[in-house]
Amino acid sequence: MAAARHLVVVGGADADATDALADALRDEFAVRTAYSQADLLASLDDEVDVVLVDTRLPDLSADRLRDRIRTDDLDCQVGVLTAEEAETSTDARARAALADALVTPPSADDDEAWRAAVSRLAARAHYRKRLEEYYDVADEYAKLVVDTRSEDGPDGETAESAAGDEDVAAERERLADHLDRLRDDLEEAYDDLDVESVFDVAMDPWAGSPPPWRDAADPTDDDGVDPADDSGSDTTDDGGS
């Protein structure tokens, strides 16, 4: 079975440039495009691995984007699209707010470099997703082991309890196999990461409340987007991961 393709959302202010970048990425990734913040937020779900966001996107609020990713527990990685030499104060704020997920954009016409940059972000997203899943399954396995242990008593075994034991044993074996597969997958995923950034990827950089960037809240930061408008936009998707 072929490996699933990573899903990338490209949110850009310039429709032609956004589409051109999306086309360049489609050789290796499934891609959705968005031309406004409302579109961008509507295109986010737990299938998304990488978000490339242009700081010139109309009404962009880095805070809103981070809040959405955080509250929905989306383990995607975010790259900021803007030319560093032309960076405005808004760009700088977005960069600061999204700094842990920053990529330096390659030159506009270097498709190979774009694909490499997105691959690095996708590798980070893959590790985080597998690590989250590993904890969830380990937690489930631990509960089962402890419950089984506490139910073991001196009472004689009935036919009914024997059947239950078989079910529990089968479930335990299923979870153990799942854990083995996740360990193998994580080991491979780790090899795709830079050792310098592996803890930034593994730890949730946006955990905790309130987020620290709220301390310097900018009154102009209101993006004017009603959360209810997050659905129903015209995003496109040429295949999920």
Added chain:
Amino acid sequence: MSDDPDAADQAATVLLLAPEVGSTAGVLSAAALDGGRQPDRAVAVTVTGSARNWVDGWERRARSNAAVTCVDVDGATRSAAVATGDADGGVDIERVADPSALEELGRTVCDVLQRADDEGESIALFVHTLDDLLAHVDEATAFKFVYTLGEVVRRVDGVAYFHLDPDARDSETVETFSVVCDRTVEPGEFETDRTTA
């Protein structure tokens, strides 16, 4: 997740289940190595307990001449006498101020391990304790930290020992951390000789 002693040679991560170790953390660390390979460098991560206490216990009990590096977390609240990167009585000490900043802690430990590996040293890492980390972060975060740190250690052919007090944790938590480690050992499987502490 095995408790098979035969798996000890292959284990890169060991969950050390023992009652609260306090001032005997270094003793426990040294005892855990009995019968196994002795490292060229012992790296201790101390959180609530002080690095100095760990080193005192280690030096009393260790049966090797391993060089020692301590990563002292939250140590500034106990003593600001020694700055990051300084040596204290021949022991290299790195400081991490915030015990909830596991990214920074991970990077710091990773740097220490990489430097040791670059020097060709074999490594044993001791984290005292997971209980202290769990006082600052949730179980899921600590779990991901343990896994990722274990992968770092595995790639430098080292062994990481994570101490957890089973009496201070519910059974599910102990079992969950058993899953993420290659092997679990409990008191009785090694002799801590605490009378020397």
